[in-house]
Amino acid sequence: MDALKALVLYLIMLHTCKITATNATYGEWKTATATYTKEKDGSIIIEGACGYGDLHRETYGKYSAGLSSMLFNKGSTCGACFEVRCVNHILWCLRGSPSIILTATDFCPPNYGLSADYGGWCNLPMEHFEMSEAAFTEIAVRRAGIIPVQYRRVKCERKGGMRFTTSGSSDFYQVLITNVGLDGEVIAVKVKGSRTGWIPMARNWGQNWQSNVNLTGQPLSFEVTTSIGRTLTSYNVAPANWQFGQTFAGKQF
Ligand SMILES: *[C@@H]1O[C@H](CO)[C@@H](O)[C@H](O)[C@H]1NC(C)=O
Numbered sequence: 001m002d003a004l005k006a007l008v009l010y011l012i013m014l015h016t017c018k019i020t021a022t023n024a025t026y027g028e029w030k031t032a033t034a035t036y037t038k039e040k041d042g043s044i045i046i047e048g049a050c051g052y053g054d055l056h057r058e059t060y061g062k063y064s065a066g067l068s069s070m071l072f073n074k075g076s077t078c079g080a081c082f083e084v085r086c087v088n089h090i091l092w093c094l095r096g097s098p099s100i101i102l103t104a105t106d107f108c109p110p111n112y113g114l115s116a117d118y119g120g121w122c123n124l125p126m127e128h129f130e131m132s133e134a135a136f137t138e139i140a141v142r143r144a145g146i147i148p149v150q151y152r153r154v155k156c157e158r159k160g161g162m163r164f165t166t167s168g169s170s171d172f173y174q175v176l177i178t179n180v181g182l183d184g185e186v187i188a189v190k191v192k193g194s195r196t197g198w199i200p201m202a203r204n205w206g207q208n209w210q211s212n213v214n215l216t217g218q219p220l221s222f223e224v225t226t227s228i229g230r231t232l233t234s235y236n237v238a239p240a241n242w243q244f245g246q247t248f249a250g251k252q253f
Contacts, residue, residue, distance in 0.1 A: 028152060029150040029151065030127065030150065030151055030152065031087075031127070031150055032126075032127035032129060032148075032149050032150070032151050033121055033126065033146055033149060034084065034129040034130070034140075034146070035131070035136075035147075036130070036132060036133045036136035036137075037066075037130055037131075037133070048064075048066075048106035048107075048206070049075065049205070049206055050075060050078035050079070050104065050106060050206030050207055051078075051204075051206035051207060051208040052105050052176070052178055052206070052207070053176075059103075059163075060103040062134040063101060063132075064105040064106065064132065065082070065104055065106070065129045065131050065132075065135075066105070066122075066129070066130035066131075067106070067128070067129060067130075068108050068121065068124075068126050068128040068129075069107075069122065069124050070124060070126060070128075071104070071129075072104070072108070075203065075206045075207070076185060076203075077185055078104055078206045078207045079104060079178065079180050079184040079185055079207055080104045080156070080183060080185045080227075081101055081102065081103055081104075081153065081154050081155065081157075081183075081184050082101065082102050082104065082129070082151045082152065082153060082154065083099050083101050083102075083151065083152050083153075084099060084100055084101075084131075084149050084150070084151045085097045085098065085139060085149060085150055086140040086147045087150050089140075089144070091141070092140045092141055092144035093140055094138075094139055094140060097139070098138065098139055100135055100138050100139055102129060102131065102135065104184075106130070108121070108122035108128060108130040109122060110122050110123040110124060111123065121146060127151075129149065129151065155181070155182060155183065156180065156181050156183065156184035157181070158179045158181040158184075158252060159179075160179065160249060160252065161179070161234070161250045161252045162178070162179055162224060162232075162234065162252055163177070163178045163179045163248070163249055163250070164176070164220075164222055164234075164238070164247065164248045164250055165177075165178070165245075165246070165247040166220075166238070166242060166243070166246055166247075167208075168210070169244070170216045171214060172210065172212060173191075173210065173212070173215055174208055174209065175191065175201070175209050175210075176206075176207060177207050177224060178207065179252075180207075180226065181252050182226050183226050183227050185226055185227040186225070186226055186227075187225055187226060188200070188224075188225040188231075189201040189209040189223065189225070190222070191213075191215065191222055191223075192221040192223070193213075193215045193219070193220060194240070199211050199213050217240055217241075219238060219239055219242075220236070220237055220248075221233065221234060222234050222250055224250075226253070232250075232252075234250030237250040
């Protein structure tokens, strides 16, 4: 009986490890669709549902993408990287199916007035990428309206440290976290002032994290955890005289 229990436990553990491993190695290609939005400078919407604002122009540029609800995962996927290639369309896909790497920076809202196969690309349960025209034309011909794609999660290659942008007021403190390497998907954040312990922050929207603790006048340290369970601590990222609206660089995964 004990042996049986041990076996069941072993199988459960094996299963759990398998899930974690899949998460960490990304791997498998899945099918989705993609369209593009026309914009002169090649970047998607300025603010975006991830809250990156103008920051994403310099960080993610034309490789920014809006994701349908299925992929957006209520903003948790903001900052995650996807390799995308056009497949199975001889007229629309560029020869050799070249791939590009996109960063999730925005939400592609559903349009339930349209059916999922005619305009409602971002409706549940569709998996859809809304790309910049510049990125789109690296994998498909411009005149293709919507293309079949394959995608897979990949490691985010980032230059420099993670960036922390403060906003708010003394009794509402918010930090936006960008330029995150590894899986790019921040799932937990803690902040510490010189006079406080580690304070868990709550996701406000996208990759904006908030707390109600007054941290004015204290140097700030951050502890960031990503979806694959890696945690990185950047000490004294912001000096004591930090101001709201400033951006500071921390360590990188
Ligand atoms: C926040 O802390 C700073 C520095 O200690 C102080 O000057 C300010 O009055 C505090 N703000 C609030 C709303 O308590």
